[in-house]
Amino acid sequence: MTSDSDGNQVPRLELHGITKIYPSVIANEDVSLSVKRGEIHAVLGENGAGKSTLMKMIYGVTRPDAGEMKWEGEVVHVENPAHARSLGIGMVFQHFSLFETLNVVENVALGLPGNPDLNQLAEQITEVSNRYGLPVDPERLVHALSVGERQRVEIVRCLLQNPKLLIMDEPTSVLTPQAVRKLFDTLRQLADEGCSILYISHKLDEIQELCHVATVLRDGKVTGDCIPSEETPKSMASLMIGKELPVPEHNAPVELGEARLQLKRLSKKSDDPFGTELQDIELEVRSGEILGIAGVSGNGQQELLYALSGEEPVDDAESIVICGKPSGRDNPHQRRISGLGFVPEERLGRGAVPRMSLTENALLTAHHAGMLKNGMIQFDKIADFARKCIDGYNVKCGGEEHAANSLSGGNLQKFIMGREILLTPKMLVVAQPTWGVDVGAAAFIRQELIDLRNEGTAILVISEELEELFEISDRIAVIANGRLSPVKNLADTNIDEIGVWMSGMWDQESAAEVTSHA
């Protein structure tokens, strides 16, 4: 940094009285904040608090209805993202803006002015991604990338443009603890180089560790500013949600019942040339336990989930046994009849149809639960079901007739989770239960999973958030490179060991153990 003191420099970004009104909701009201050069500034708030809208206005995606934005002391009206980029503003979105049919380097090239040389760009991508600990292969097609990998592409894309202000919307939710460390080093390095960072996250411990200043939003308004290092996660959470944060109660393990899901040497070649091949996965999930599978995204989680749900059946029926029934060849509907419930990672477009109402979305998987009569839909019954789901799972929405895409991510997740739980599955498979969900909703969802386990349901959670798995699981395993590690009781392991396993190195360790016992 060239300036000798933070006090007398012009702030890089200043917002004064920013207001944005949508037809049905006030997204931001009189929001003011100021970001200094080289400052890592957190914006905290629950889903729907207006964080994303505010960031979109800074990045020129939408325009404020009132208020003023100053960039390095000058009043600016950011016209569009290209204009924002020309000012030196980069943004990593929570929902990625990548073209699925193009590869990484082509996607990056699209965001750049002019007609860049792709080979040269690929080298730059590799260089930046290595430097910042964000490995991406420039030649891979985006549709074959997992959520975590796509996010890395977005981050790298921004870093390539040497931004003066980097906006990061929930950037760490799909990274390993080690990768989060590396990213934080990167961000600190960027900040030291003078880049300002607006950091949106719901992970309070991260904000506390990383950010210099925090602005808290609630219902579109600033409810407070704080210095995170002088607060506790609890005090920040109460600023954010306006009340104390519930902590999930994890009772002692209940009596384990029969095996509800058995995987026997489950192997599957991937149709996608860049996909991960599943190799000899052995697993048993029993009634009354939550088994967590950790891992860095792109290590076979998607392939395993598709095989488990039946969206991509496997050839060997015996390799997947659901509640005693060999189900490898069954389709998702048949597996649901066998007692499987499944909450996928993608909520819009897979777990729910964006344009359809919540009632119709309830019908998506609940149709066999007495919702049909002679092939005709019983609309009153399905609406009752949807309402039960909305009330029971605290889904904030305009009503069951509203479209799924009108809900925030967290509320839609609660709805999908509620729908699957109301169908009383014997075996529930959940992918990324709280990805991109605010703390309040995440705590609620975790508590629901624990309650369900206490009632005797077998639950398999595949998540890239280690703290979450450690919070709710009874046993834990790691998937790396399409292989599954041994399963450990939570009490017998710790985050560090699982973190090491996430890079695929459990064989050496167990081999060493065997020799030492010999």
Added chain:
Amino acid sequence: MLRLERRPEASHLMSYASPAIAIVLMLIGGLLLFAFLGKNPIEGFKVFFINPISDLWGLSELLLKATPLMLVAVGLAIGFRANVWNIGAEGQLVVGGIAASAVALYFQDSEGAHVLILMIIAGCIGGMSWAAIPAFLKTRFNTNEILVSLMLVYVSQLLVSWLVHGPMMDPDGFNFPQSAMFADSALLPLLFDDGSRVNVAFVLAIGALLAGYIFMFRSFAGFQMQVAGYAKDAARYAGFSAKKMIWIGLLSGGGMAGLAGMSEVAGPMGQITDQVSSNYGFAAIIVAFVARLNPVGIFFASLLMALLYLGGEQAQQYLNLPSSISLVFQGMLLLFLLGSDVFINYRLRWNREVTA
């Protein structure tokens, strides 16, 4: 500068306003077209759009022409809602007409209702079997149903041409490429005895619209098809069979097109020629989209499209214009519809000055 900007959400209003805008633009385009052709636009408009329906006979002709359009469009809409793109209804209509004619000619000397019932069944099965070809190829080999169904249109036209020049040709027909006239038992009963040509096929078409409505909005199968159309991954997640939807989508379109073919040969034609269809199979695609794939809309859009047919005939008679003018109107309607559909997801914005 004016530019297109993506709307945050698709405009519900615009999706219904768009067909109306397209119709208005088509009318304006028509007036300009008349003017360029050296006709008085007001006179042209009157001849094209008012004259055909200015008396009872005209109205009855409107219903007659709208009947096959309603049948085909409702069948196609079922598939279109699931993104099953059957573009070959024209061919399925022809084959349905052939099958119904075969029954009629076989029972040339029979009396009784069984002839018509068998013809209806044969028409449907004929159309369905023609649609089954792209369905089978798509589910088995993942071929593109748009191409296969479209190419089969030309095959069907050659087939009917060969039949009416050969096996189905009227032996006493002076070598004209047409079959013998059907017996009365093979003709659909007329609805009115005032000389108009509207027959019970119109009632069948209304029934098909009702059944289509119930299927689309009340049945679980219709729901499954809509899910597949909106979000393929969600349909797979729910465990809906993609193959089943391809089959339902193509067979419903084929069956209804076949029935429409039957209603033509057993209705206004009373025989089969190599001109079975008057482009109804293609016009019905436009009808389905103008109607937003909704049976209520299909009823009105079919009447509009039928008016374009009648207007073309009038223009030929009184304005000395080629009858293909109605194809020009159809084309304009589709073009303007696709154009205004852009504004369902986008809106126009003035670029404000960039003050950096």
